Amino acid sequence: MKRCEGCFEVGRLEALGDDILLQVLDNINETRDRNSWSLVCKQFYRLESARKRKIRLLRGEMLPRILKRYRAVEHLDLSLCPQISDQCLGFVAAAAGPSLRSIDLSRLVRFSHLGLSVLAKGCENLVEIDVSYCARFGDMEAAAISNAKNLQTLKLVRCQMVSDLGLSLIAVGCRKLQDLNLKWCVGVSDLGVELVAIKCKELRSLDVSYLQITNKCIASITQLSYLETFVSVGCVCIDDKGLTLLKNGCKSLQRLDVSKCQSMSSTGIISLANGCIALQQLNLAYCIPVTNALLASFDKYDSLQSIRFDGCEISSSGLKSIGKSCKSLMELSLSKCTGVTDEGISALVGGCTGLKILDITCCRDLTDAAITAVATSCGNLSCLKMESCALVTERSLYMLGDRCPFIEVLDLTDCSVSNTGLKSISRCTGLTTLKLGLCENISNEGLTHIAAHCSNLQEIDLYRSVGIGDTGLAAFASGCPKLRMVNLSYCIGITDHGLKSLAQLEKLYNLEIRGCFLVTSAGISAIASGCKRLVELDIKRCYRVDDMGMMTVVQCCINLRQVRCFRDLKLFILCEYVYLTLFGDDLSLTVKRYGLCR
CATH class of the missing domain: 3.80.10.10 (Ribonuclease Inhibitor)
Structure with missing residues (x-):
């Protein structure tokens, strides 16, 4: 049997040819699985290296090695590598050259106009640059970016040292700009914006x-x-x-x-x-102020699909007017609006039957009548946010589960939800995000219903839902393997046993267990061992977690970026791995040791 050069015997896979093997690779979605695929043999390694177009680097010192392997990279994210300097940008220009199309340098501070100039001139096909939150980015750096003649997208969010002069240089040099973000660039005035509008006609x-x-x-x-x-x-x-x-x-x-x-x-x-x-x-x-005359004018917008009225006062007659005028409406946000009533919502959804996203956060006067009308009229609803709608009962949740099977995002924070209600919404099997914070009447029984039917769940928020215990977490760990974000803050019944169950969640990257007093280092170590992709961890007021637990987390979770813990933790033994930032009685740790790339 033929052997693949330099590796163990792999049968006759190499006989399939590169084209077929690349099709196989394209159907492997998980980064970890693609990396494993590349280690099968040299042929697989070569194909994976040639196919990879997007890289998010987590360790700056690995940049030369990574770019030597992936020579066809088009999208490079260096935002997690604080040590990126002018020398690094020079290497990117030399190694990636014409193939590089976008680069993310947001929040970096060690590079200057010299490195940016080399990058812009060496990567002639660069079409997107993100330098948002780069505190030292000023007019000289803007002048360097102006050398990127083919630039189409530029993000300068909170680059407060940029003035009209720097922006004018970009406008003159980057005539092909199509997307420009100047949010919080407080040094820019009318003059700079005018020049951009005059020179960049393709915006x-x-x-x-x-x-x-x-x-x-x-x-x-x-x-x-x-x-x-x-x-x-x-x-x-x-x-x-x-x-x-x-x-x-x-x-x-x-x-x-x-x-x-x-x-x-x-x-x-x-x-x-x-x-x-x-x-x-x-x-x-x-x-x-949202007046009836304003809402009546919406009748002229034939294509209006999304409206946000957050924090405004709106009447029932106004909502009725929207229902009549905006037949194509797909998204409506009434978060923290006053004057929203059952009558108004019923009239609204009677006309806007194609509504997919509805935000009624803090519309405290709404009752089951409004939610029933929404469920009856909007069968394609995919997102419903109804935080602090305390008058809504299980009847509404039953209607949502029965009439809205396509709901993916549901926010029931601070609502009167019980286990019966959770059983009803478990029929929404496509749920990806469920927020149940401050729902004191739910228990493990209700979570078991959700875990048994909502296998696509990716985010669960149980903040201060004190009836939750280890049994509910065990159900989630076995029934919802796609969970990525879990908030258990102040769920005081959670112990190490619950965390050991969550350790089965390989995709978990954000875990908040603030105020879980029964959790010890044993539970944290279990999470560290099982959840290798963990990026953020909040263990404030978990007073039984000691240095050994934290050391295990930092050593095992190579992607870890931030840890929130309490001041009493003896952190001198972690000084090799973390930067420390004090916030009152708590500590925020930004981890310095990262993984390779993804």
Whole structure:
């Protein structure tokens, strides 16, 4: 039998040819499984190396070795490697060169304009750069990025040292920009935004949130023929005049976010309806009073699919108007809105039968009548957030389980939920996220129903649900193998036995057990041994966890990024592995030792 060069005998797989083997590789979704596949023989190793296009590096010192193996990498994420320097960026330019199309350098501080200049010139096909939260990124670095002539997406979130000068250099050098995010770039004014609008004619998305810009730059923005997304959250100097200017241009605008723009009124929003008829998403959260005249103007938006009114006052007649005007509505957020009643919700869903996402968080006057109407009318509902709707009972949950089988996200935090209610919603077998925080009437029995039928569950939040114990966790561990995020904070009945059950969850990456007083180092060690992918761990006020438990976590969980624990932990023995940051009586540990890549 023929042997694959340099490896053990593998039968006749090599006879299949590279094309067929690459098809096999493309059907392996898990990173860990793909890595195992590459270790079968040299042929598999070579094919996996040639096929990998996206890398998220977790150890900066491995960069040369990784890029030597994966020469066709197109997307490189270095945001978790704080030691990335100009020398590293130079190596990226030399090794990846023309194949590299996007790079993420967010939150890094050790590189300068020198490294960015080499990167931009050496990677001529670079189309996306993310330098968000890079505290030392200023005008010189912006000048370096301007050498990336083919750049299409640039994220500069909270780069507060960038001024109009730096932005103008980017505008002149990067004429092909399509997506620009300037959120919290407080050094940028009207002048910089105007120049971007004048020079970058292909812009499709522009985020100027929290900038001190005025109506002056809106006139230039309206000249962008292809603009589809405009986000101006917290731009308090833009008023109705600015919206009027926007109406006269930007005929292609599909998404508008003017939340927290408190200088605007309903008159300005109404004027938009006469121009931006292609609008699909509108965010008016914490912005203006929602009047009946405003809602009546929505009748002109034939394509409106998403509206956010968070924090606004809205009447039953207003909701009824939405139901009549917005027949194509798929998403509606009424989080923390006042004036929302059963009558209004019933009228709304009677017209918007295609609704898939509904947020009624803190709409405290709603009862079973409203939820029953939602369940009856919106059979394709996929996300329902109803935190603090305390008047809702098991009757509503029964209707949701019976009429809305496609629900994936359900938030019942601080609701009157019992085990009977959990049995009802367990019929929503596609659930991926379930939040049951502050539900004091549920117990292990209810969790068993969920675990038995909702095998696709990825996130469960049981914050302060004190009736939960180890038995419920055991049910989740066996019935929901895809769980990635688990919040058990202040579930005081949880012990080491429960954590040993959760240790079976190989995909778990976020675990919060704050205030679980019965948990000891034995339970934490079990989690560390079984949950190798753990990224974040919160053990504040778990006073029985000692240094040995923490050492096991840091040594076993090579992807660990953050640990939240208490001040009394003797951390000097961990100094090789972690950075320490004090937060009052607690500690936040950012782990320095990472894994390889994924």
